Amino acid sequence: MKQLQKVFRPAITLMNRLKYPQKFTLISSIFVLPLSLVMYLLISEIQSRNDFAEKEKIGNTYLRPLRQLWSDVSLAQITNNDQTKQNELKELKARINNQMRSLEDVDKKYGNILLTTSKFNLIKEKWRQIENQNNNNIEEKNQTYNTLRQEIDELRNKVGDQSNLILDPDIDSYYLMDATLLKLPEMQYILTDIQLITQKSILTKQDTVESRIKLIKYLAKLEGYNSELKKNMQNAFKFNPAGNTRPKLEKFLNDYTNKIDLLIDTAVPLTENSNTLSSQVFYTAAAENLKLSYILWDKAIVELDVLLQNRINGFVQRQVLLCLFVSIILILVLYLYIAFYLGVKQTVSSLSTASKQMIDGTVTESIILENRDELAEVVKSFNDIALALVKANKEVNLLNQCLTDENIRMGAELEVTSKLQKMILPPKHELEQIPDLEIAGFMLSATEVGGDYYDVIYHNGKVKIGIGDVTGHGLESGVLMIMVQTAVRTLLEHNETDPKKFLDTLNRTIYQNVQRMNSDKNMTLCLLDYEDGKVRVSGQHEEMLVVRRGGLIQRVDTVDLGFPIGLEEEISDFIGYADIQLYPNDVVVLYTDGVTEAENPEGELYGLKRLTEIIKENWQNSAHDIKQAIVDDLYKYMGQGKLLDDITLVVLKRKQLETS
Structure with a gap:
């Protein structure tokens, strides 16, 4: 026992020299400071991940109207080349204008976050240029449409970079992102180019060697992207813990990739014999594959949003559990503090009685305490400070009111002068x-x-x-x-x-x-x-x-x-x-x-x-x-x-x- 007292003698000496508020403050600080630091770090980390996922959802929100714009611009380019479909072209242009307005609304809301406004303005300007073109030069119009498609493609990449989608940390959502942001858009780009090449052959009734070479190159790229898409989507299915992506996407994925395989197989005769290429077959197949790719994209983006929302919900649950755990700890600490307070209640009661007598001026004899807490002096000092603060607060409030009145007066004078300036400008x-x-x-x-x-x-x-x-x-x-x-x-x-x-x-x-x-x-x-x-x-x-x-x-x-x-x-x-x-x-x-x-x-x-x-x-x-x-x-x-x-x-x- 003596050895134990010897070990704790410095702490006992320190505690005997402190007032009770100081004792509580010291003990709670030693306990709360590291707990607060750990709490802050954990919540900050969870919140940063939550913000990361929320920004990804913003990217998905931006990509939806952008996908609609992309598909209709590509279709408008193809329709523009066919003079027999000018009525359809007018309807497409009206639809594109509506989509431009929808995308503009999204850009106004999220453009500052994703840094996309300047790029979107370039797309609007390019579209106005297309609408204002009055010449009948198809090649020139195609070049303008190609530039517009490239600008839309660059905007999509910009959204992926700025919205964290390209950095998604989870395997299942990463591969879904890869499909919606990279693979499917690239394949859609190639399918549109295939339509343009074969459409030209159909309209001119000429099947050139150059067009065959381009078509073969496009089909080779398409084959590579299709293989990567299959592999990546299987990884997304495999590493999806909830197992809800495969039932919802696998059918659409198989429909699309199988159709792509059929299109690629159609190209085999091009390298084995010199039979005439059936441009109409490729044109129709490319159009069908484009529709399937858009359907797959729309389904995949929905599932990607579901995965991101589930992740966000998980982060929120962690924050709630962490706050609940810490709250329980703090309640337990408070309970122990109350128990400690009850243990010294007799001493505190004596100090309270002495402090009231000193304040009322009714002290008749000196109160001798074994401790050096001097709580009566602390209470008196606190009351003196409180009275001083109340007085100072009244003075500050009065000064603030004066400043507010002066600011209102000056503001009115400036407003009148500003109106006078505008009124005398030449109408x-x-x-x-x-x-x-x-x-x-x-x-x-x-x-x-x-x-x-x-x-x-x-x-x-x-x-x-x-x-x-x-x-x-x-x-x-x-x-x-x-x-x-x-x-x-x-x-x-x-x-x-x-x-x-x-x-x-x-x-x-x-x-x-x-x-x-x-x-x-x-x-x-x-x-x-x-x-x-x-x-x-x-x-x-x-x-x-x-x-x-x-x-x-x-x-x-x-x-x-x-x-x-x-x-x-x-x-x-x-x-x-x-x-x-x-x-x-x-x-x-x-x-x-x-x-x-x-x-x-x-x-x-x-x-x-x-x-x-x-x-x-x-x-x-x-x-x-x-x-x-x-x-x-x-x-x-x-x-x-x-x-x-x-x-x-x-x-x-x-x-x-x-x-x-």
């Missing part, structure tokens, strides 16, 4: 009333209130166009933009036509307002005066781009034509102008630095070079289409990145002269 019907020009504008603010400015004013047969960029963002910048718009309209109403006087008067007005506001804001501003094909440019801003016939771009530097508005009171010596002649179909593009300095996810700037290339590609289009092409390319370049600066764009194009 579409005003732009359409300008007889000699097509004008299209675009503005997007990086914050609630932007600092960009543009306006188009048609007054007394002349057109005044302005574009500018206030430093910074927010309320002050938005107010300065509104002041400039008002000043420009006022000067125009007073028939001020001299560009030097116009800008000088405008600058003095804005400068004095900026000084009154005690603000450091200023802005670049460029004004264009248009009349009868002549443009007079004044003011300092970004380069003005003039697009001549053929896409030739003339860059007009405005650095020497003005000075930042509101920065200095006297700028008349810096103001100049330049005259530009616009011919019919010439284009002028104005923009703020938010366009050229927009960044992609890698932090690279959009740049003036890319802007001019887009303009060159679209100069012959309308002003609205040119503007939209630039905006679309800008969004595509930025991707999901955050807008860092306001974007403003104005495109004007001189209309074609009407001939009598």
Whole structure:
């Protein structure tokens, strides 16, 4: 016994020096910390596997409409080659459009997870190209269809890679994945190519050596894939613990693979004699095998979903059992703690009575305890802290309420300013009333209130166009933009036509307002005066781009034509102008630095070079289409990145002269 006491003496000494809460904390920490760590690791591992399987199910969800699209696109290509089936082709195209919309809905939901949106957009664009093709060149249309099929095939591979399907850990579901994601699509691809080759021979009534060679190669590939499919599916059946895949898939598998074997056997005479190839036999057999492959694919994907869901259910059950086990352990520990507490109840009761007397101020004599727990002092300290926390909490709540009211007020001010900015932009019907020009504008603010400015004013047969960029963002910048718009309209109403006087008067007005506001804001501003094909440019801003016939771009530097508005009171010596002649179909593009300095996810700037290339590609289009092409390319370049600066764009194009 003495030896035992000697061994536990350090622990006994430590426990005697601790208060009871400290004792409970120490014991529970020593027990709970490793248990919590193990619990966390186990649940995290189970959850990671669960998430892995859930992502695989997302892949299957994406593959279903993609399979429908694939089969109908292949059928549309074959139908397109037969001029007698144009009514069927129209129905197929309508069905493909519906499937495109269905796939687009799935992509909107899961595209960010599977990183498929860009690839899907390429497929949509290629399909629009097919729909818009009006020529009767079958070879060219076939080439476009082949490209579309390749894009769909690449999208399928992308889904397999990003959804973890290609990394499935279980043997049965892995081989089902191999069938639905790899083997069956590859065989469908080959069967479609066989149909295209034999269809060409049927329509042209020519059976060339080249077509025979291609057919033999396709059949050889088909034989290899068919053999691998049989082997892999047998492995899936063999290693399926529940044994539910074989009864549901084996019949469809045998029907399909046996038909493939018959098709392959038909090719034997091609290598043994020189009899004429019956293209119709291969065409019909390939079509029948395609239908069977789609049926097998649909059945296999359902069973793959069942296996994945069973796996997920198993993970959930493990989590529940683990939580239940730990809960039982914790309840047992709590039970033991209560038993321990009852063992020291007498001491705790004495401490409780002493603490109440000390709080009430009714202590008449000192309480002498053998322990050094000092629980009465702890309780008193706790109450003091609690009172302090209550007081502090009230102060924090009051401060939060004040901040909330201020935020609401500021938000309302910003919303009003933003609405004012949008209200004074030139409406579409005003732009359409300008007889000699097509004008299209675009503005997007990086914050609630932007600092960009543009306006188009048609007054007394002349057109005044302005574009500018206030430093910074927010309320002050938005107010300065509104002041400039008002000043420009006022000067125009007073028939001020001299560009030097116009800008000088405008600058003095804005400068004095900026000084009154005690603000450091200023802005670049460029004004264009248009009349009868002549443009007079004044003011300092970004380069003005003039697009001549053929896409030739003339860059007009405005650095020497003005000075930042509101920065200095006297700028008349810096103001100049330049005259530009616009011919019919010439284009002028104005923009703020938010366009050229927009960044992609890698932090690279959009740049003036890319802007001019887009303009060159679209100069012959309308002003609205040119503007939209630039905006679309800008969004595509930025991707999901955050807008860092306001974007403003104005495109004007001189209309074609009407001939009598």
